[in-house]
Amino acid sequence: MTIVQKFAFDDREFAGKRVLVTGGTKGAGEAIVRRLSAAGAIVLTTARSATEASSQKLFVQADVSTLAGTETVAAAIMKQLGGIDIIVHSVGGSKSPGGGFAGLTDQLWQDELSLNLLAAVRLDRLLIPGMIEQGAGVIIHISSIQRRLPLHESTIAYAAAKAALSTYSKALSKELGPKGIRVNSVAPGWIHTSASEAMVKRLASHSGSDEATARQGIMDALGGIPIGRPAWPQEVAELVAFLVSDRGSAIHGTEYVIDGGTIPTV
Numbered sequence: 001m002t003i004v005q006k007f008a009f010d011d012r013e014f015a016g017k018r019v020l021v022t023g024g025t026k027g028a029g030e031a032i033v034r035r036l037s038a039a040g041a042i043v044l045t046t047a048r049s050a051t052e053a054s055s056q057k058l059f060v061q062a063d064v065s066t067l068a069g070t071e072t073v074a075a076a077i078m079k080q081l082g083g084i085d086i087i088v089h090s091v092g093g094s095k096s097p098g099g100g101f102a103g104l105t106d107q108l109w110q111d112e113l114s115l116n117l118l119a120a121v122r123l124d125r126l127l128i129p130g131m132i133e134q135g136a137g138v139i140i141h142i143s144s145i146q147r148r149l150p151l152h153e154s155t156i157a158y159a160a161a162k163a164a165l166s167t168y169s170k171a172l173s174k175e176l177g178p179k180g181i182r183v184n185s186v187a188p189g190w191i192h193t194s195a196s197e198a199m200v201k202r203l204a205s206h207s208g209s210d211e212a213t214a215r216q217g218i219m220d221a222l223g224g225i226p227i228g229r230p231a232w233p234q235e236v237a238e239l240v241a242f243l244v245s246d247r248g249s250a251i252h253g254t255e256y257v258i259d260g261g262t263i264p265t266v
Ligand SMILES: NC(=O)c1ccc[n+]([C@@H]2O[C@H](COP(=O)([O-])OP(=O)(O)OC[C@H]3O[C@@H](n4cnc5c(N)ncnc54)[C@H](OP(=O)(O)O)[C@@H]3O)[C@@H](O)[C@H]2O)c1
Pocket: 022, 023, 024, 025, 026, 027, 028, 029, 046, 047, 048, 049, 050, 062, 063, 064, 065, 089, 090, 091, 092, 093, 094, 115, 142, 143, 144, 145, 187, 188, 189, 190, 191, 192, 193, 194, 195, 196, 233
C-alpha cells in the first residue's frame, strides 16, 4: 500500500481560526493537526507524551481521560489562545485485551468510557460556554463505525463508549445549533495507524497466531472492506477539514462514515 498523495487545498482557509485537536500527535489526530495548520489555523494539540513534532507546535501534555487533565487543557487554551473556534475530539482508542466480555474488568470499562466518551464531554463542558458567548463555533467528535458494527473480541467497551459519544454528539447539536455552533461526528472504519497495528499485535498474541492471521480476523469480523484497504489518516483529515470549514456550513447534527464501504447496510 502506498500513502495517498497530498490533496490540493486553500492554504488560507482557516487563517486565524483557533483550533483544539485532542490526541494530535499520532494517527488521524496528527493528520488533522497537519491539515488544519497547513490551511492557516492556529492549532493547539494534546497528548500524554511530548514528541519531536509536538515541540514545534502549541502543545499541552495532559491525560484527558481524567477531569484534571481536561481542566489543564481548557486552562491552557484560555491562556494561550484566549478562546476557541473549532474543537476536534480525536483522542480515543482501545487497550482492552482479547477474550470478549469476560476479559473486560470494571477498570477496563471505566478506562474505555473515560477516554472515548468523558474526555469529549468534559472538554466540551469547559469550552462551549466561550463558544456560546461568541455565538459561533464548530465541534467534531471522532466516533467509530464500531458504534454501529461492534466487534466482540476485544472492543465491546470501546464500541459502547463510541455509541454513547455519537448519541451525545447528536443531543449536543440540538442544543447548540440555535446558538450558532455546529456539531457533527465522524465515524471512521479501519484507519491505517500505529494504534490499529498495535491492536493486530495484541490479538495475535492473545490467540497465539501471527499478525497476518489476526489482521485477516479483523477483516473477516468487519465483513471485508469493499475498497480493499483501510483509510489513510490523511483521508480522515480531509473529511474533517471539509466539515469544520464554511463549505460545510449547513451540515449539522449528523455523522459522516468514512469506512471504504465496510458497513454493509444503508
Ligand atoms: N485507528 C483506527 O482504525 C480507528 C478506527 C475507527 C475510529 N478510530 C478513532 O479515531 C480516533 C483517532 O484514532 P487513531 O488510531 O488515529 O489514534 P492513535 O494513533 O492511537 O493516536 C491517539 C492519540 O491520542 C493521544 N492519547 C491517547 N490517550 C490519551 C490520553 N489518555 N490523554 C491524552 N492523549 C491521549 C496519543 O498520544 P499519547 O499516547 O502520547 O497520549 C495520540 O496522540 C480515535 O478516536 C479512534 O477511536 C480509529
